[in-house]
Amino acid sequence: xxxxxxxxxxxxxxxxxxxxxxxxxxxxxxxxxxxxxxxxxxxxxxxxxxxxxxxxxxxxxxxxxxxxxxxxxxxxxxxxxxxxxxxxxxxxxxxxxxxxxxxxxxxxxxxxxxxxxxxxxxxxxxxxxxxxxxxxxxxxxxxxxxxxxxxxxxxxxxxxxxxxxxxxxxxxxxxxxxxxxxxxxxxxxxxxxxxxxxxxxxxxxxxxxxxxxxxxxxxxxxxxxxxxxxxxxxxxxxxxxxxxxxxxxxxxxxxxxxxxxxxxxxxxxxxxxxxxxxxxxxxxxxxxxxxxxxxxxxxxxxxxxxxxxxxxxxxxxxxxxxxxxxxxxxxxxxxxxxxxxxxxxxxxxxxxxxxxxxxxxxxxxxxxxxxxxxxxxxxxxxxxx
Ligand SMILES: [Fe+2]
Numbered sequence: 001x002x003x004x005x006x007x008x009x010x011x012x013x014x015x016x017x018x019x020x021x022x023x024x025x026x027x028x029x030x031x032x033x034x035x036x037x038x039x040x041x042x043x044x045x046x047x048x049x050x051x052x053x054x055x056x057x058x059x060x061x062x063x064x065x066x067x068x069x070x071x072x073x074x075x076x077x078x079x080x081x082x083x084x085x086x087x088x089x090x091x092x093x094x095x096x097x098x099x100x101x102x103x104x105x106x107x108x109x110x111x112x113x114x115x116x117x118x119x120x121x122x123x124x125x126x127x128x129x130x131x132x133x134x135x136x137x138x139x140x141x142x143x144x145x146x147x148x149x150x151x152x153x154x155x156x157x158x159x160x161x162x163x164x165x166x167x168x169x170x171x172x173x174x175x176x177x178x179x180x181x182x183x184x185x186x187x188x189x190x191x192x193x194x195x196x197x198x199x200x201x202x203x204x205x206x207x208x209x210x211x212x213x214x215x216x217x218x219x220x221x222x223x224x225x226x227x228x229x230x231x232x233x234x235x236x237x238x239x240x241x242x243x244x245x246x247x248x249x250x251x252x253x254x255x256x257x258x259x260x261x262x263x264x265x266x267x268x269x270x271x272x273x274x275x276x277x278x279x280x281x282x283x284x285x286x287x288x289x290x291x292x293x294x295x296x297x298x299x300x301x302x303x304x305x306x307x308x309x310x311x312x313x314x315x316x317x318x319x320x321x322x323x324x325x326x327x328x329x330x331x332x333x334x335x336x337x338x339x340x341x342x343x344x345x346x347x348x349x350x351x352x353x354x355x356x357x358x359x360x361x362x363x364x365x366x367x368x369x370x371x372x373x374x375x376x377x378x379x380x381x382x383x384x385x
Contacts (some may be wrong), residue, residue: 002207002209002254004207004209004254005146005164005167005253005254006144006167006250006253006254007133007143007144007167007168007169007170007171008027008169008170009023009026009027009169009170009171010143010144010170010171010173010246011023011170011171011172011173012171012173012174012242012243012246013173013174013175013239014174014175014176014235014239015174015176016172016173016174017048017049017052017134017172017174017176017177018052019172020049020052020053020091020132020134020172021052021053021055021056021058023132023170023172024058024089024132024170025056027089027130027169027170029088029089029130029132030058030088031058031060031085031086031087031088031089032053032058032060032061032087032088032089032090032091032132033060033061033062033063033081033082033085033087033089033090033091033105034046034049034050034060034061034062034063034090034091034093035063035066035078035090035091035092035093035094035098035099035101035102035105036049036062036063036064036066036092036093036094036098037064037065037066037094037095037097037098038064038065039094040064040093040094040098040136041064043180045093045136045177045180046062046064046093049091049093049134050062060091061081061082061084061085061087063077063078063081063082065077065078066078066094066097066098066101067097068097068274069097069149069151069158069268069269069272069275070097070100070101070104070148070149070150070151071150071151071152071153072115072150072151072152072153072154073153074101075101075104075105075108075150078101078102078105079105079108079109082105082109083109087109087129088129088130089106089129089130089131089132089169090102090103090105090106090109090129090130090131090132091132091133091134092131092132092133092134092142092143092168093134093136094135094136094137095135095136095137095139095140095185095189096137096139096140096142096149096189096275099133099135099140099142099143099168100140100142100148100149100150102131102133103131103142103148103165103166103168104148104150104161104166105129106128106129106130106131106165106166107124107126107128107129107163107165107166108128109128109129110126110127110128110129111124111126111128111165115150115152115159116152116159118150118159118161119159119160119161120159120160120161120162120361120362121162121362122161122162122163123162123163123164124161124162124163124164124165124166125163125164125165126163126164126165127164127165128165130169130170131166131167131168131169131170132168132169132170132171132172133168133170133171133172134171134172134174134177135171135173135177135242135245136177136178136181137178137181137185137189137245138175138178138181138186138189138190138193138228138238138241138242138244138245139188139189139190139192139193139245139276140189140192140193140245140249140275141193141196141245141246141248141249141250141252141253142249143168143171143172143173143246143249144168144171144246144249144250144253145166145167145249145250145252145253146162146163146164146166146167146253147160147161147162147166147253148161148166149161149265151269156269156270157266157269157357158265158266158268158269158357160265160361160362160363167253171246173242173243173246174242175235175238175239175241175242175243176238178238178241178242179232179233179235179238180232181232182232183229183232186228186229186232187225187229187276187332187333187334188274188275188276188277188280189245189276190221190225190228190229190241190245190276191225191276191277191279191280191283191328191329191332191334192275192276192279193217193221193241193244193245193248193249194217194218194221194222194225194248194283195257195260195261195276195279195280195283196214196217196245196248196249196251196252196257197214197215197217197218197221197244197247197248197251197252197301198214198218198260198283198287198298198301199252199256199257199258199259199260199261199366200213200214200248200251200252200254200255200256200257201214201215201218201251201255201297201300201301202258202290202294202297202298202301202367202368203252203255203256203257203258203366203367203368204258204365204366204367204368205255205256205366206255207254207255209254210250210251210252210254210255211251211255213247213248213250213251213254214247214248214251214252214255215300215304216244216247217244217245217247217248217251218244218301218304218305219244219304219305219306220240220241220243220244220247221240221241221244221245221248222304222305222306222307223240223305223306224237224240224241224244225241225328225332226328226331226332228241229332255366256362256363256366257363257366258290258363258364258366258367258368259286259289259290259358259363259364259366259367259369259371259376260279260282260283260286261279261361261363262358262359262361262362262363262364262367263282263286263354263355263358263364263376263379263380264278264279264281264282265278265357265358265361266350266353266354266357266358267281267282267337267354269357270346270350270353270354271337271340271342271346271347273337273340273342277334277335277340280328280329280332280334281329281334281335281336281337281340281383282379282383283325283329284322284325284326284329285379285382285383286379287321287322287325288322289369289371289375289379290367290368290369291318291321291322292369293367293368293369294368294369295314295315295318296314297368298314298317298318298321299312299313299314299315299317299318299321301321302317302318302320302321302324303317305321305324307320307321307324308320308321336383336384336385337383337384338384338385339385344384347380347384348381351377351380351381352377354376354380355373355376355377355380356373358376359373359376364376
């Protein structure tokens with residue numbers, strides 16, 4: 001049996017932001033608390049959202065002090081601001097960090113459980129305040145997932161937290177919000193969504209529904225990732241990336257991610273590498289490691305991405321996939337951990353803890369080839385330089 005979940009309402013397309021008041025009214029919501037960040041407060045996008053709400057007679061609370069890779073302290077600060085007003089829902093407006101912060105705030109506004117008790121494999125299914133997600137990046141897919149990632153700054157751990165409480169009720173997916181996204185962020189978030197699609201498709205928890213969404217995501221993302229990096233104003237490519245990121249989010253929310261994400265989170269937690277970038281550092285090597293256990297599945301990915309001929313054998317298709325992922329990293333200037341500037345001593349000293357945290361997150365257990373701890377450490381060694 002498969003249980004499938006996704007937001008109750010998704011409004012998708014250029015200009016969808018204007019429909020936010022209507023979507024709120026449809027859900028009987030009228031007193032939103034907006035969680036965003038300083039970047040969006042500074043570039044005019046947050047003002048646009050607030051103006052759209054005000055024009056509809058809604059005066060939202062607004063919090064902009066989120067941090068990338070949301071910490072417990074940042075979530076508590078947002079929660080304190082929410083409690084100063086009277087709010088019936090939380091709008092997450094931004095990239096993965098504001099949306100993940102909004103999710104944590106929405107649940108914690110209603111359930112005062114210790115943070116450590118929210119960590120996977122616990123199911124945080126009890127509803128908190130309704131969540132409205134409005135992404136401004138084509139990447140995390142967080143607008144459609146039942147996950148949030150909380151960084152415990154005391155232990156330097158990125159905690160994967162799962163459950164229906166974190167699933168948005170409403171997602172407004174408007175690619176026009178991504179037109180001003182800088183190139184580096186465009187590349188990193190784009191690779192993140194490609195990773196979601198591939199990992200959902202090869203996951204041991206994949207199902208026919210998540211497969212359809214994952215393949216659709218690969219078809220949308222693969223031909224457009226280089227295009228949006230070369231020309232940020234390419235509207236059809238931006239639209240395809242946004243829809244692809246959404247489909248990838250729906251796919252992995254219903255199939256889970258696997259070894260790349262399991263190994264990626266500790267790199268973010270210890271060395272503050274942006275999430276998409278740490279995925280990209282790992283993706284070619286982890287794909288080469290995992291492919292022998294699911295050759296046909298990885299070959300399907302190559303075909304969906306348009307880089308292997310339908311008549312080509314699985315082995316040849318997988319070789320093209322590994323080659324393409326390496327080429328993509330080179331073209332999008334993805335550094336190795338060494339080139340990123342991480343200290344070699346720190347990388348190797350942290351390695352055993354990183355491997356343990358990766359396994360503890362549960363994601364590597366979804367991988368087609370389930371790694372031993374020593375194999376995870378070897379992969380960290382392999383990608384170092
Ligand atoms: Fe991700």
